[in-house]
Amino acid sequence: MRNPWLDIPLADYESHMSMPAIDQADMLAAQFSDALLRFSPEAVAVIGCAGGNGFDKIDPAVTRRVVGVDINPGYIVAASSRFEGSVPGLEFHVADIQSDPLAFEPVDLVYAALVFEYVSLPESLGRLSGACRPGGRLVTVLQMPSQDIHAVSPSPYRSIQALVPCMRLVSPEEFAGRAATAGFLLESGKTLALGSGKQFAVQMYRRADG
Template sequence: MNPWSLVPYADYERHMSHESVGQLASLSEITKEKVEQRYPQTVAVYGACTGNGFAHFVEARTVYAVDLNPTYLAVLYERYEPILNELILLQADVTTDAVAIPPDSVDLVICHLFLEYVDLERTFASIRQTLRPGGLLNIVLQRSNDTGWVSNTGVTTLQPVAAIANEVSEETLLRHAAPDLRFEGRQTYRMPNGKSLISYDFVKMGINQPDEESLDFEWPEW
């Protein structure tokens, strides 16, 4: 059984919002920035947990929440269904299950502190299928900076999660994104506990999103 299915939602939130961690607030702010960049009509959040940042999706037409923990999704629905236009819950383990989102339909995919716990090949395949050409993928990865993967906040139920975590290097990330997810940039956020969050932006290439090199082509003179 995946350890994430056993972590009580209150423990998760208490740990992530602890003053020495501060990740919930930072991740919500990153989500807000991406919404303000794109004003998406359709959003998909991989690893939605209890819905941190979902308050920023009030202008979106459809929001997909993907998570393997049904309790997390139930809490998310209770909190945010009243303020969102259409909230669709998808209980799935991306490593083993298909994610039922229509192909090429999503304007913005949010993937925060998620890749460290899943099969990268399967996850990127799912994201590629759902993200439309020209759509934005925002990935946030944690860098522990030799401080340990899970900070000591007194929440012990998260310890089994550390056993399955794999810190994803930038080289690995870019390799899995290539060639059709174009890297747009990164931003680093320093956390109180010495860790860092790195936010990466990618845009899905397609017929409506030409590669930059093609824009430099000069027609010959006849």
């Protein structure tokens, strides 16, 4: 089955995420900013980077190499044209994190927000483990499962609804177990709630040495 992310226009995705009733774009950028400030990575990889949400938070004096990865080549073109020139050390990779090699040098921080809902966890986490240097960090944002709230919020951007059949919300507990198998040890976690009623788990992992 073709991945529905390949057919969602970036403008639809970004407009959907910025709607006041959804309001997730700023939250995701803020979590990225927090991770950059906390870990001061020299090299960071943003997995499922879309059009580069949060890249404006990168301090080039601290972070010298920035890797953006996404399955959608059009998103990568947009992110590249937006940030080439303002963010030094950028490199982009079009890749499916479940099945493609992640062909870049391991980084100090891997940031992956709202992407694990769409992929096989063992395959993806195995690849991300190889992309993170021993002792480096993985910061994740997961949408928490809920009985009462649509997993994909209704909006005028109808293309987004194509995600419904392939989205699986993962509990933070299940994710931590899968991450441990891939060599990521949970260091801390918190829950965020938005005005929409949706809740998100932010987890920080350390990649085991060796």
